[in-house]
Amino acid sequence: MRGTKAVWVKARSSTNHLVTGASQQKDAMGALFKVLLLTWAAGIWTPATGRGLYTENDPTALLDENNFNTTVFRSPSAWLVEFYMDWCGHCQRFAATWNALGRTVQDWSSVIKIGAVNCAEAINRALCQRNGVIFVPTLKFFQQDASASDNSPYYDGKEEASLIRSAMLKFLISHPNASNIWPFLFPLQSPVDVLTEGSTGGYLKAVIVEANENDTLAMEVILSMLPDRRVTVRRLVGGRDVTEFPSMYQVLQNGRQRLLLSGKNDTGSYISLLKQVAGETIASTTPRPTTERVTTISSKExxxxxxxxxxxxxxxxxxTQEVPLHSSLKDGDLENLKAFIDVLAKYFPGRPQVHLYLQRLNNWLQGQSMVSVDQWLNQLSKLQSREASLPDTTKWVGCKGSADNYRGYPCSLWTLFHTLTVNAAAVNKYNSNWEPAEVLVAMNGYIQSFFSCHECAENFGLMAAGITTGETNKAYGIMWLWEAHNKANKRLHEDITEDPAFPKIQFPSYSACPSCHMTIPATNQDKPVWNRPGVLRFLQKMYGKENIVQDTVPVASTSRAQTKTTNPLMYMFIFVH
Ligand SMILES: Cc1cc2nc3c(=O)[nH]c(=O)nc-3n(C[C@H](O)[C@H](O)[C@H](O)COP(=O)(O)OP(=O)(O)OC[C@H]3O[C@@H](n4cnc5c(N)ncnc54)[C@H](O)[C@@H]3O)c2cc1C
Incomplete structure (x- = not known):
């Protein structure tokens, strides 16, 4: 049926963040079994996907499977933890916000700290899965003295530092500390209470009077003044004689109040004035250097x-990393995984042992109505044999970026799906019953259910709403994906996630494929006038089975041999177009 809108099961839900705690209940045998599975899943020498988006110089604790429990659980402070994947463009952009947030809450660290976990590291897969991470970035709060079995809440708001900071304050207010070592964040009844109340000392006593209980300025000032032991600040809501909010008063020993500041809405003014009044010369603030983009490396195309x-x-x-983030596979997610594995089994132009492996995985999966993460990992491991195997390494060759957090996995996904569209059309050349949108529908199902870059899935979903089934043109899938990928390239050109050594262009460039272009574009960013038959021929050749470079894959995956990598430049002269 021509022109029908494609349908697929949309199972993705951003509220799907339940922590089962089931992994803590495994017995010793189960734990040992899991370790063996994870060892396989991680590959015995698999390098980390990247260095991570943060370094020790950033104002965020670097957390991983080895230090997470001892750092975050039973901690005297609360925590807000970002779970991210270093390859995810959305996370790369968010890193600047996270660091900006970190700098403004550094002084709060005795009460609440921030940390980050790179879920793209094989070692952290189970940690992220235990924490219900399905999309990245995911932000999760842990209260003071938290334990692994607590139902810790997620941050579900906008990705703006000021809003996250407000959410941190609301979290602190709604999870008061058990051991009374935090400052008093609740409003006092009267200004003079600041003289008698006081878990901390300080000879300058002040109150900030706000109009509403939900106002957060005073709380921010209280937390930011924590390291300055000379000052005690508290908050009040409303006040008979107060005409302007917020207002800050010094409370003298005789109970009288002296107005220090009113009507300003930035915390910085209150903090500097308190320091000044406390006798401190206002330190000239030297802003930390922000991470500069590396200058564009000119690369020979x-x-x-x-x-x-x-x-x-x-x-x-x-x-081994993305699908297992779901603690159990069922309903729409399972259907989407089945469709994805099915197109892989049919169209992945891999080596015979990989092909057989995918077919066996598909045969097993199609009969399942629900699959736990352990069953999935167990099955992946069980199917490995001499004649059927999937390599247990993650190593990039054509998708290798000029730095660790560029390219990699998302590049391989695009490449995989282009390859599948081309190979599916070739396999079904004489099949009049074949659905040309088959790969696109399966691809979108995987993206919506499993691709952990949430923003990517949303953007792709908007484009995928235009996929139609029932097209008679067998090249429909190839050309649709080429156009969709170019739309993404256009959007991401000069984005901070773009690898300077591999600028995003309207693909393919004139130099790579003159016959794809009707005119000679002045630059790679000019809107090309495409010769669509030329583009189709180019894509069929580039992604065709016979042109895939084979000799960089491990010789025998079961032997765990060290992978040999090949310089892509070696091939530039043997490509025949
Ligand atoms: C489905 C999907 C959606 C994404 N959405 C987003 C998003 O919304 N925001 C975000 O920040 N990141 C997104 N990404 C990631 C982003 O598109 C890139 O994959 C990532 O930045 C790495 O870029 P890259 O330079 O390796 O090239 P990629 O764009 O990953 O391309 C990989 C390779 O494909 C080839 N290629 C490029 N364009 C085409 C084309 N039009 N047709 C055929 N082949 C082509 C080139 O050889 C290129 O090296 C998405 C990734 C995927 C898989």
Whole structure:
């Protein structure tokens, strides 16, 4: 039926963040079994996907499977933890916000700290899964003295530092500390209470009077003044003689109040004045240097090639890191996974042992009505044999970025899906019953259910709403995906996530494919006038089975041999177009 809108099961839900705590209840045998599975899933020498988005110089604690429990649980402070994946563009952009937030809450650290976990590291997969991370970035609060079995809440608001800071304050107010070592964040009844109340000392006593209980300025000032032991600040709501809000008063020993400041809405003014009044010369604030973008490395353009190792690494990452973020696979997510594995089993142009592996995985999966994460990982491991195997490594060749957090997994996913659209059309060349949107529908199902870059899934979903089934043109899937990818390239050109060594262009460039262009564009960013038949021929050749570079994949995955990598430039002269 021509022109029908494609339908797929949309199972993704941003509220799906339940922590079951089930992993804590495993017995010793179960734990040992899991360790063995994880060892396989991680690959015995698999390198980390990247260095992570944060360093020790950033105002965020670097957390991982080894230090998470001892740092976050039973901690005297509360925590807000960001779970991210270093390859995710959305997370890369958010890193600046997270660091900006970190700098403004550094002085709050005795009460609430921030930390970050890179879920793209194989070692952290189970940690992220235990914490219900399905999308990244995910922000999760842990109260003071939290334990693993607590039902810790997620931050579900906008990604703005000021809003996250407000949410931190609301979290603190709604989770008061048990051991009374935090300052008093609740409003006092009267200004003079600041003289008698006081878990901390300080010879300058002040109150900030606000109009509403939900106002947060005073709380921010209280927390920011914590390291300055000379000052005690408290908050009040409303006041008979107060005409302007917020207003800050010094409370003298005789109970009288002296107005210090009123009507200003930035916390900085209150903090500097308190320091000044407390006798401190206002320190000249030296802003930390922000991370500059590296200058563009001019790279000689090579003809684009597809490397089997990128495709297999992408599968390895998807199967062992991304899918297992779901503690159980059921309903729409399971249907989407079945459709994805089904197109892989049919159209992945891999080596015979990988092909057999995917077919066996597909045969098993299609019969399941619900799959737990342990069953999934167990099955992945069980299916590995001499004749059927999937490499247990993640190593990028054509998708290798100029730095660790560029390219990698998302590049391999695009490459995989282009390869599948081309190979599916080739396999079904003479099949008049074949649905040309089959791969696109399966791809979107995977993206919506499993791709952990939430923003990417949303953006792709908007484009995918225009996918139609029932097209008679067998090249429909190939051309639709090429156009969709170019729309993403256009949006992301000069974005901070763009690898300067691999600028996003309207693909393919004139130099890579003159016959794809009707005119010679002055730059790679000019809107090309496409010769669509030329583009189709180019894509069929580039992503065609016979042109995929095979010799960088491990010789025998079961032997755990060290992977040999190949310089993409080596191939620029042998590509025949
Ligand atoms: C489905 C999906 C949606 C995404 N959405 C977002 C998003 O919304 N925001 C975000 O920040 N990041 C998004 N990403 C990531 C982003 O698109 C890139 O994958 C990432 O920045 C890495 O870029 P790259 O330079 O490796 O090239 P990629 O864009 O990943 O491309 C990989 C390779 O594909 C080839 N190629 C490029 N364009 C085309 C084309 N039009 N047709 C055929 N082949 C082509 C090139 O050889 C290129 O090297 C998404 C990724 C995927 C898989």
């Amino acid at each position: 090579t003809r684009p090639r597809v490397y089997m190792q990128d495709l297999e690494s992408g599968l390895h990452f998807a199967f």
